[in-house]
Amino acid sequence: MRVREGGSYAVMRYTTTGAVLQRFRGFGQISDLALYDDTTVLIAEEEAGRITALSLSGTIVWTVPVRRPRCVEALGPDQLLVCEDLPPRIVEVDRTGHVGWTSTTRLVDAAGAVRLPDGNTAVVEGRGSRHALEIINPRGEIVWTGTEQLRQPRGLARLSSGELVTSGFDTGTLVVFQPYGTAARTLPFCCHPEAPSAMPDGGVLATSAEQQTVQAWTADGTAAWAFKTRYPPYDAQMLADGRCWSASTWFPTARA
Numbered sequence: 001m002r003v004r005e006g007g008s009y010a011v012m013r014y015t016t017t018g019a020v021l022q023r024f025r026g027f028g029q030i031s032d033l034a035l036y037d038d039t040t041v042l043i044a045e046e047e048a049g050r051i052t053a054l055s056l057s058g059t060i061v062w063t064v065p066v067r068r069p070r071c072v073e074a075l076g077p078d079q080l081l082v083c084e085d086l087p088p089r090i091v092e093v094d095r096t097g098h099v100g101w102t103s104t105t106r107l108v109d110a111a112g113a114v115r116l117p118d119g120n121t122a123v124v125e126g127r128g129s130r131h132a133l134e135i136i137n138p139r140g141e142i143v144w145t146g147t148e149q150l151r152q153p154r155g156l157a158r159l160s161s162g163e164l165v166t167s168g169f170d171t172g173t174l175v176v177f178q179p180y181g182t183a184a185r186t187l188p189f190c191c192h193p194e195a196p197s198a199m200p201d202g203g204v205l206a207t208s209a210e211q212q213t214v215q216a217w218t219a220d221g222t223a224a225w226a227f228k229t230r231y232p233p234y235d236a237q238m239l240a241d242g243r244c245w246s247a248s249t250w251f252p253t254a255r256a
Contacts, residue, residue, distance in 0.1 A: 001022070001058050002024075002025045003024045003026045003027075003054070003058055004027075004060065006028075007027045009029060009045075010025045010026075010248045011023075011024045011027065011030070011033070011246070012246050012248065013056070013244070013246075014214070014227065014243060014246055015242075016225045016227065016244070017227055018227030018228060022058065024054060024058045027043060027045055027048075027052070027247075028048035028050075029045060029046050029047040029048070030043055030045060030046075030248075031044045031069060032044040032069070032070060032083075032195070033235040033236070033245055033246075034071075034197075034237065036053055037074075038239065038240050038241075039056050040053050040055055040061060041054050041245050042054075042074060044069040044072045045069070046069060046070055046085065049065060049068060049069070050063050050065055051063065051069055051072050051080065051082070064080065064093060064095055064096070065097040066082050066084065066093060066097065067085075067086070068086055069082050069083065069084060069085075070085050071110070071111070071155070073115065075092065078095055079093075080094070081113055083110035083111070083112065084110065087107075088107040088110040088125075089102055089103050090103040090107075090123055091103070101138070103136055104139075104140030105134070105136050105140050107123065109125040109126050110123055111125060111126030111154055111156070112126075112153070112154070112155045112157075114157065114164070116158070116179060120135050120136060120137050121135070122134070122135050122136075122164060123135075123136060124150075124153045124156040124166050125153070126153050126154055132145055132146070133146045133150060133153065133156070135179060144179065144180050152168075152169035153166040153167055153168060153169060153175075154193075154195060155167055155194060155235075156196075157196050158198060159202060159204065160198065160219075161219065163178055164178075164179055165196045165198070166196060167189075167193040167195070168193075169193065169194065170192070171186075172188060172189065172193070173186040173187060173193070174187040174204060176221070185221060187204065187221055189206060189208060189215060190208070191211065193207075194207050194235070195235040197236060197237050197238070199216060200239075202218075203217050203218045203238075204216070204217045205238050205244065206236070207234060207235060207236050207246065208233075211228075212228050212232050213226055213227070213228055213229070214226065214227055214229060214244065214246055216238070229246065233246045233247065
């Protein structure tokens, strides 16, 4: 189903065995997926400069203009946390695109961000030489930095355990750790894992475009299930009904 004209990227809904339930085409370059609620997914379209809210039926519910969004997290019904590029920064925006808060810390890159329960914001930087996760308070001050086991990290999510998870892209692992601490555990995922996300049951979901795989782990780190995709998946999000959304990094417009 084509939801808008133009755009060679697609969002698909799968069963955990890899069966395609729905396919929605017509999106610009998809840089991130995030759940807005049980029936709506947020799609960050970096080059198009917008965040699109898409329903399970394929209806575009609303769009928000944002400068080159690379990540998005729903903070509430009318508030989004967004990573922007050129220049890199973290912003809070409402559904009209009004910016209510902007990070003032100079960032090399903003590859993922999540809001923590204490009001601080965790930011992972993937490009350049820093390869760091930083926690920034509302005043823009860096209050904690972690760099162990992070090599070209991609994406960031907060699990129900309070742990954060990102990908050690060049290490073939996902890195799970408590903020403000030094303890960490890893989940092996060949070969270049991307875009980890939190599952409703406390587990972790991640993709490998290189292996064309979507894989899940339980809360204790046990591999739960995996399936192969026809097109390289960049990101995935688990729904409460046991199905998952996935974004394809390339979907030829000429195909049905």
